[in-house]
Amino acid sequence: MQLPGPTNIPDAVLRAIAEPTIDHRGEQFASILRSVLRDLRPLFGTVLPVAVFPGSGTGGWEAALVNTLSPGDRVLLLETGFFAAGWAEHARRLGLEVEVVETGWRGPADPGALRAALVADTGAEIKAVLVVHNETSTGTTSDIGALRAAIDEVGHEALLLVDAVSSLGSMPVRHDEWRADVTITASQKGLMLPPGLALLAVSDRARAAGESACLPRAYWDWVPMLDAAETGSTPYTPATNLIVGLRTALDRLAGEGLPAVFARHRRLADAVRAAAMHWELELVCADPAAMSDSVTAFLLPPDVPDPGVRRALLERFGVTFGGGLGRLAGRCLRVGHLGDIDEMMIVGALTALELGLPEFMPIRPGGVDAAIAALGGAKCC
Numbered sequence: 001m002q003l004p005g006p007t008n009i010p011d012a013v014l015r016a017i018a019e020p021t022i023d024h025r026g027e028q029f030a031s032i033l034r035s036v037l038r039d040l041r042p043l044f045g046t047v048l049p050v051a052v053f054p055g056s057g058t059g060g061w062e063a064a065l066v067n068t069l070s071p072g073d074r075v076l077l078l079e080t081g082f083f084a085a086g087w088a089e090h091a092r093r094l095g096l097e098v099e100v101v102e103t104g105w106r107g108p109a110d111p112g113a114l115r116a117a118l119v120a121d122t123g124a125e126i127k128a129v130l131v132v133h134n135e136t137s138t139g140t141t142s143d144i145g146a147l148r149a150a151i152d153e154v155g156h157e158a159l160l161l162v163d164a165v166s167s168l169g170s171m172p173v174r175h176d177e178w179r180a181d182v183t184i185t186a187s188q189k190g191l192m193l194p195p196g197l198a199l200l201a202v203s204d205r206a207r208a209a210g211e212s213a214c215l216p217r218a219y220w221d222w223v224p225m226l227d228a229a230e231t232g233s234t235p236y237t238p239a240t241n242l243i244v245g246l247r248t249a250l251d252r253l254a255g256e257g258l259p260a261v262f263a264r265h266r267r268l269a270d271a272v273r274a275a276a277m278h279w280e281l282e283l284v285c286a287d288p289a290a291m292s293d294s295v296t297a298f299l300l301p302p303d304v305p306d307p308g309v310r311r312a313l314l315e316r317f318g319v320t321f322g323g324g325l326g327r328l329a330g331r332c333l334r335v336g337h338l339g340d341i342d343e344m345m346i347v348g349a350l351t352a353l354e355l356g357l358p359e360f361m362p363i364r365p366g367g368v369d370a371a372i373a374a375l376g377g378a379k380c381c
């Protein structure tokens, strides 16, 4: 699996999930849940409570919106790709008014464009700024610190809602330092679990906004979920086995050490980029400083649609790559390099590409050697 999520699941995590389901109202589960909610905090870069819902990343989007906003509220969405556009659509369907700042799908969110949009909002109508930290459809990471600085410069009061679905666990997320109000992730990416959990860090300001926000909320009400850090209990049946699996995944990340985890992702991303550049493939992300450490997307020639390439790579080599989404549908190949992944897996996946791509398009041979050279001197993980 070389998808940018769901990702490969370590055997130890699979074994933990396969344990018999335990009583979600018993003391054993309460203690596991409390420990998981505590140990998630460093991954979010927060000292504040984290909420875990049974759900997916899309549920996390919804929880962030319904707990902080009211019908008709205006939000500003920085559109960097398919997932950002999807969040905008989700917000519209919930009855919010969405202003979109589009800076193209080839680069990160632009702090200057954000600043200009906020300066133009003389009536302070924008209640929240929505941004995807790592745009999985294009392989682009936005600089949330710079976006925060743009909001501060203008002195705007909007909440900052951050989608960290394909960055958390693979690269630093700094909820507190960014003064993000909500940071959202899901289980099936850097956390190395199957799909099924939506996880959110919530600032005190966002919690306070929730007291007067009146979009309808029931399932996604975060108050009892945030209280679970103390109570160890949830208002309805949690995804018991996934939370037990998360305990093991967190132990694994802590065992490696977060700085080492992030360094491994950077090293593997550098290797993928070295191969792609050697092959003379054009990356979707045109800004070298914003190229993602968890996913690389490269453009295919117009006469080579991605479904055929992906099918051939799966059939010949047993490797699953991601394809293009939204306006990039059919036009790119995405290589996920996040979660439980190491040098050997990346070199194997790149070898599949070097062997398989020439059937569809010319590439300059030697990309795998370039990747190995990029890994040179790196310690094996």
Ligand code: PLP
Pocket: 005, 056, 057, 058, 059, 083, 132, 134, 135, 136, 137, 163, 164, 165, 166, 186, 195
């Ligand atoms: N946001 C980002 C950046 C994503 O990559 C995804 C899914 O891949 C989502 C949101 C939606 O998450 P889900 O498919 O778990 O609902």
